[in-house]
Amino acid sequence: MRELMDSYDVVVVGAGPGGSMSAYASAKNGAKTLLIEKSQEIGEPVRCAEAIPSLDDFGIKPSPEFVRNEIKGGFLFAPNGKRVTVTQGKATGYVVERKIFDKFLAIRAAKKGAKIAIKSRVVGLEEEGDGWNVIVKHLDEEYAVKTKIVIAADGVESNVAEYAGLKAKKNPLDICSCAEYEMTNVELLDKNMMEFYFGNDIAPGGYLWIFPKGDTANVGLGVRGSKKKAIDYLNEFLENGLAKDRLKNATPVEFKVGGAPVGGPIEKTYDDGILVVGDAAGQISPLTGGGIYLAMDCGLIAGEVAGKAIKNNDWSEKVLSEYERRWKEKHYECLMSHLKYRKILEKMSDDELNALAEALGDNLDDIDLKKFVKRILTKKPSLIKYFKDLI
Ligand SMILES: Cc1cc2nc3c(=O)[nH]c(=O)nc-3n(C[C@H](O)[C@H](O)[C@H](O)COP(=O)(O)OP(=O)(O)OC[C@H]3O[C@@H](n4cnc5c(N)ncnc54)[C@H](O)[C@@H]3O)c2cc1C
Structure with a gap:
């Protein structure tokens, strides 16, 4: 009993x-x-990169007890290294200590x-x-x-x-499999900006992130339907990726794995x-x-x-x-x-991702997806096949 x-x-x-x-x-x-x-x-x-767009919406003061960093935006990188800077809106917020x-x-x-x-x-x-x-x-x-x-x-x-x-x-196919190191000695482009890296060889079906956390940064990625394990892609990026020069002195203080149901x-x-x-x-x-x-x-x-x-x-x-x-x-x-x-992004080849970044230009003032699409279609009409259902 x-x-x-x-x-x-x-x-x-x-x-x-x-x-x-x-x-x-x-x-x-x-x-x-x-x-x-x-x-x-x-x-x-912890199974998280610890970024949250707002605490204020919940009446929670961003106390230094758990807020490690304030985020002012993000850099999006295409496979060829083309950088798009996003500031304001949902790209801002905090990195917390979960x-x-x-x-x-x-x-x-x-x-x-x-x-x-x-x-x-x-x-x-x-x-x-x-x-x-x-x-x-x-x-x-x-x-x-x-x-x-x-x-x-x-x-x-x-x-x-x-x-x-x-x-x-x-559905297991809808679970993004993630691996992440929290690392110190990461050379950041900007200590208040998140970095996102896209590409079919970098993180198929997902993306790689570097989220600054003060003395450390969460460096991780999520993949879906990939040939290799998430950790293999992550180690490969650390060794040979677009940010390898800035990561060469980085060393981990924590390792995290987890799944995100996307x-x-x-x-x-x-x-x-x-x-x-x-x-x-x-x-x-x-x-x-x-x-x-x-x-x-x-x-x-x-x-x-x-x-x-x-x-x-x-x-x-x-x-x-x-x-x-x-x-x-x-x-x-x-x-x-x-x-x-x-579903659109995961169908794109690296060349198309590069073209997409080119079309977005150097700066975006918010992650407003409708604005994204408008800009893409004006500048790269060849990508219309992906976006036509969204117009
Ligand atoms: C690697 C990675 C990075 C991520 N990065 C971010 C990010 O930067 N920003 C962001 O917003 N989101 C991120 N996410 C997603 C985010 O972590 C989750 O969406 C969020 O934690 C969901 O909160 P939750 O309360 O629903 O579930 P969880 O935070 O998973 O909490 C569920 C809790 O339930 C407990 N539990 C489970 N089963 C039982 C049981 N049978 N009995 C008792 N307790 C149980 C677990 O121990 C756990 O504590 C990330 C996810 C991963 C995997």
């Missing part, structure tokens, strides 16, 4: 940015909330009243009356926690939504007593692989909707559908257009 440890209104699975923001909003709205994390330390292991930032977000949720269980892995969900028994494994013990609503924020390898009967498994959102992110948030829901840009902001924002909405459902004593599918309506209103169009652009 499993012991029933306690009962909650809302159980959030996964203390990443999505889960901690969900727990924060749920507890703030008066629901008795438990946040469950399988790792023994929130924020570990180990500290994720813990900060969990503490913020706890300050609103959420309880946290660490080194506790959710291994199953059982329907129980009008709620769930969440089955948790902690050390060698298994126990059950009763709850009305579960928020599945368990990341790219999510199982929890599937336990609840939702279709949430990601296939777009899952079909349905709610059902009776369940909401799905963040990477688990495919709420991550298919173009850039950026998911921290989306996970946080969708987590906030999920927590609010869950809190309200508890107050009104109704956590049916109909009531919880408000979550999907609200997050889709804000983010769906953008996610789907990023998916289209990703």
